[in-house]
Every structure is written in structure tokens, then in C-alpha cells.
Amino acid sequence: MTSIPDLTLNNGVSIPQLGFGTFQIEPQDTREAVRFALDTGYRHIDTAQMYGNEKEVGQxxxxxxxxxxxxxxxSKLNNGHHAYGDALAAFGRTLEDLDLEYVDLFLVHWPLPAVGDYVETWKAMEEILRSGRVRAIGVSNFQPAHLERLLAATETVPAVNQIEVHPYLTQDDVRAFGTDRGIATEAWSPIAQGKVLDDPVITAIAERVGRSPAQVTLRWHLQRGDIVFPKSVTPARVEENFRLFDFELTADDVAAITALNRDERTGPDPDTFNWIPD
Incomplete structure (x- = not known):
């Protein structure tokens, strides 16, 4: 079976660089999808309280x-639980829903800058880490200004920052900020919800190396050092997305794909997104 490379986070915890994402997978489909991914060889599963499928992931x-x-x-903390006590209680529910002894990585899902309490939230995350019920803590969708405030006011540097990254949104500034401070980048929406798969630069490279445009795009992420977790409930695509370690892109290929950047998001802008569930 293919061996997935591990990256070492800033607290010494190892994380598989390729994972399986469960965003927008309905709860009734999640158990089978995750089991198939694990049978295929994936050893890294990404879920969130917001996704509503933690129980099925744990099963x-x-x-x-x-x-x-x-x-x-x-897993990730939902937006309605940023207050210190709420964050602690919400993590307890995640652990109960997953029905696992511990969580490997727990993230603050969104900074919610207008709410302004993510420093308090992070202090709760630090308490969860001290409890031993999670091996590493991190953030998601944090911009450099959010991270600077966090680092100035708390003691623990996030292990990861999970952000939207793909060839049309390369996020070089956020990634570089993280690299300088030992924060690994995880890439969500890695193929821009399919928007990049018809790009002529990517399709030309794919034709030359005999791979699909999705495989080329995911390989670009890996060679740039991102942690990536494509999502699909189609078995053939799940298997295809796993076959990334028996070919390489040239440095020119990586540069050509990176040059496609348009600063084009498929999801919300973290500087203005302040949605809290009812």
C-alpha cells in the first residue's frame, strides 16, 4: 500500500500530508465514505462540528x-461557541460524538473578527490541550492580522492554519507568515470546487504527465508543502486522489500553476465573515 508522507507539527506531532475531507458529506453517507477512504489507505480524516457528521466519522x-x-x-469548533466555557463544553461534545479517546487536532473554525473573542477562544483551546484530550490545536481561516493578535496575547503557537488554497488563490502571504512562525498550512477547497480543472495550463501538464487535472493540482499542493484533504463520495475519485506519490511535477510546472493566482475565493472572506449559527 502507498505510504503517505508525514509532516511534523511545531509540537512534534506527526500528521499525514494527505487526508480525506468530509465537508458537505451528508451524515447518512459519511460512515461509508470514510470507511472506503480508510480501506483505500487514507489515514487522516478531517471533520468539523459545523459539518454535522462527527458521529459517523467516529463510527x-x-x-x-x-x-x-x-x-x-x-475536528473544528463551531462559530457559536467562542466564549471560554462554551468552547470547553463544545469540545466535550465533539469527543462524545466521535466516541474516541482523544482528538488528534482541534481547530477554531473561523476567527469571526467582528465578534472579537478569538483570543478568549484560543485560551480555551490551550486548556483543552493541557487536558490531554487533544494532541494539537490550531486555527482555520485566520489571516496574518488575526494570528498576530493571537500570538501577542497567548502562549501557544497554532500547529496549523487551515485556509482556502488552490491555484486561483495561492495565499502566498498567509502561507509565508505561517512558515516563518512554524504554523503548517492546510488547504481546503484544493481544486477550487472543480473550477481549476479546465484551466489550460493544468490540463496541458496533466496530458504530458499522464494524470488527471485533479491529480496534478493536488500534487502541486503537496510539492509546495501544504497538507491537503480532497473530498469525494465517488469511489473512483477517492482512489484517484490517493494516487499522488508515484509522480512529480517539475519546478517549472509548480511555478506555472502558482502563476495562475487570481486571489479568487470559492468561500467567504475571513476578514468579513461573522456568521454564527442560530
Missing amino acids: AVRDSGLPRGEVFVT
Whole structure:
């Protein structure tokens, strides 16, 4: 079976560089999708309270028969729980829903800058880390200004920042800020919801190397050092997205794909997104 490379986070925890995402997978479909991904060879599963499928992710991990230490599980704090006590309680529910002994990585899902309480939230995350119920903590969708405020007011540097990254939104400034401070970048929406797959630069490279445009795009992420977790419920695509480690892009290929940047988002702008669920 293909061996997925691990990256070492800033607290020494190893994380598989390729994972399986569960965003927008309905709860009733999640268990089967995650089990198939684990059977295919994925060992990193990304979920969130907001996705509503933590229970099914946990069931799939337990049903897989794999030792708990062989599967890296990430979840994220929902936007309505940024207050210190609310964050602690919400993490407890995540652990209960997953029905796992611990979570490998727990993230603050959005900074919600108009709410302005993510420093308080991060202090709750630090308490969760001290409790031993999570191996690493991080953030998602944080911009450099959000991170600067966090680093100035708290003691723990986030292990990761999970942000939207793809060839049309390369996020070089955010990625560089993280690299300088030991914060790994995780890329969500890695193929821009399919928008980049018809790009002539990517399709030309794909034709030359005998791979699909999705594989080329995901390989671009890996060679830039991003942690990536494509999502699909189609078995053939799940398997295709896993076959990324028996070919390489040239430096010119990587540069050509990076040059496609348009600063074009498929999701919300973290500087203005302040949605809190009812």
C-alpha cells in the first residue's frame, strides 16, 4: 500500500500530508465514505462540528479495525461557541460524538473578527490541550492580522492554519507568515470546487504527465508543502486522489500553476465573515 508522507507539527506531532475531507458529506453517507477512504489507505480524516457528521466519522474510524494511533482525526469548533466555557463544553461534545479517546487536532473554525473573542477562544483551546484530550490545536481561516493578535496575547503557537488554497488563490502571504512562525498550512477547497480543472495550463501538464487535472493540482499542493484533504463520495475519485506519490511535477510546472493566482475565493472572506449559527 502507498505510504503517505508525514509532516511534523511545531509540537512534534506527526500528521499525514494527505487526508480525506468530509465537508458537505451528508451524515447518512459519511460512515461509508470514510470507511472506503480508510480501506483505500487514507489515514487522516478531517471533520468539523459545523459539518454535522462527527458521529459517523467516529463510527467509521472505530469500525475500520485500525489501531487508534494509526488514524489522524481533526475536528473544528463551531462559530457559536467562542466564549471560554462554551468552547470547553463544545469540545466535550465533539469527543462524545466521535466516541474516541482523544482528538488528534482541534481547530477554531473561523476567527469571526467582528465578534472579537478569538483570543478568549484560543485560551480555551490551550486548556483543552493541557487536558490531554487533544494532541494539537490550531486555527482555520485566520489571516496574518488575526494570528498576530493571537500570538501577542497567548502562549501557544497554532500547529496549523487551515485556509482556502488552490491555484486561483495561492495565499502566498498567509502561507509565508505561517512558515516563518512554524504554523503548517492546510488547504481546503484544493481544486477550487472543480473550477481549476479546465484551466489550460493544468490540463496541458496533466496530458504530458499522464494524470488527471485533479491529480496534478493536488500534487502541486503537496510539492509546495501544504497538507491537503480532497473530498469525494465517488469511489473512483477517492482512489484517484490517493494516487499522488508515484509522480512529480517539475519546478517549472509548480511555478506555472502558482502563476495562475487570481486571489479568487470559492468561500467567504475571513476578514468579513461573522456568521454564527442560530
